[in-house]
Amino acid sequence: MPQFIQVSLPNAFSLWQISESGQCFRLREYEKNKFVAITGRHAVDIHQIENSFDYRFFCSANEFYSVWTPYFDLDTDYLAFQNQMKDDPFLCAAIGEGGGIRILRQDLWETAVTFVISQCNNIPRIRKSVEILCREFGSFLGEFAGQPIYAFPTPQQLRGKNPSKASLGYREFYVKELALQDPCIWQQLQSMSDILPKETLLSLRGVGEKVANCILLFGLHRMDSYPRDVWINRLIRDVYHNDFDPNRYAGFAGYVQQLQFYYYRKIAK
DNA sequence: CACCAGGTAGGAT
């Protein structure tokens, strides 16, 4: 019998919604209520107990607390954020559909690469390209539900390689450039303050305003970052009539953005 | 065969 940690996460947590939120590309429901989450070199099998908020993380207690608690931001009270959105009808509706979304702490290097790939692309195809990169160049981590799981390739594993099977198109050049960077920068970015991380990210080829904000939010957990993509721009124009200021949600604007992105795409279908 | 997809770089205005 494999080792597992059972936890109860009743408030503001939904693996399904997170997997559909578009902030990560390697969280997948492989069977009803069963997910595989992968970030960097870590992977875990998570089972949601039917009709409850109980989850089983198939990993050691040590890994749960050191990796997955920060990854899913389990120590943060998202209901406190939601309570500050009560006077916005769109956000209230968004909470109803996507209130279980969290802002993940993903591996920074992986976040940079995946969001460079995301530009002018669609989410299913981003996932496909990322999986091919992992399968081609990443380390084998083990088997989950009969499927081999591979880590996201390290910069060293990707350096000098030809990732043509991932069909990255014109973004392939940018990914190769990222792999050539001194890997220390991903560490250094963690300890930079103020606007230095953003300036550093913007200096990278293929990283512009929007992708930089995504990396800041999903990789560096800068909760004040508010990435504006085509959906957010449409939303602000058509729903808010160009009258929306993310600064109003100081300290959690990025969470507001995720709720808006998730819900607006959902009702568009 | 058009058009679109979590944009960006480089050049022209």
Next chain:
DNA sequence: ATCCTACATGGT
């Protein structure tokens, strides 16, 4: 500073 457009690829 703001406005264009090329940039590959795959899916409707």
